[in-house]
Amino acid sequence: MQPLPHYYHVQSHASPSNYLRVKSHSLPDLNVASPLEFDGPGGQWSPATLLMSSLSSSYLISFKTLARHAQLDWVEIDCVSNGLLDRVEKITQFVTIKHNITLKLNSKSSAEEALMLLHKAEEICLISNSMKCEIILDCNISIV
Known part of the structure; x- marks a missing residue:
């Protein structure tokens, strides 16, 4: 990891008749719109679905990092x-986020160690740590 602090940059653009366009450096552009729940058109990523995506993917990246260091044999x-x-x-806000997690382990792995790593991943997740709402984990671990 590079030394902190890190800076992240996005540019959002909107006009009255079009979707928002979100850009970041050399990444593909995203169309963003209000969700159906807010009388938006649907069919596009919304700020809320992007937030859920950020939480979910950041959590999985945190888990992968911990699992690699612990040499957990997972599938x-x-x-x-x-x-x-x-x-x-x-104030309209997210009050809870629930992660439903399904982890498949190889037969020589410890389910107890895996569960500990799943909870530790939530503790170190930088996106989760930036939220003020409750985050709940529902973990399902199986040995294959």
Whole structure:
């Protein structure tokens, strides 16, 4: 890892009749729109789905890093993240994020060690650590 601090840059552009366009350096552009829940057109990434994607992918990257250092012998991991958006004291915000995690281990791996690493990944996840809402893990570990 490069020394901190790190800086991340995105540029968003909008016009009255088009989707928002989000750009970052040499990455592919993304079209972004309000979700159906906010009377948007749907069919595009929304700020809320991008947030869920950031949480889920950052969590998995944290787990992969820990698993590599612990030499955990795992096959695959899936993380389905669901965010509950509600109004709290007149402010619309995410109140809970739930990660439903399915981890498949090789037969020589310890499910107890894997569970500890799954929880540790949440503790060190930089996106999760930037959130103020409750984050819940629901872990399902199987040996294959």
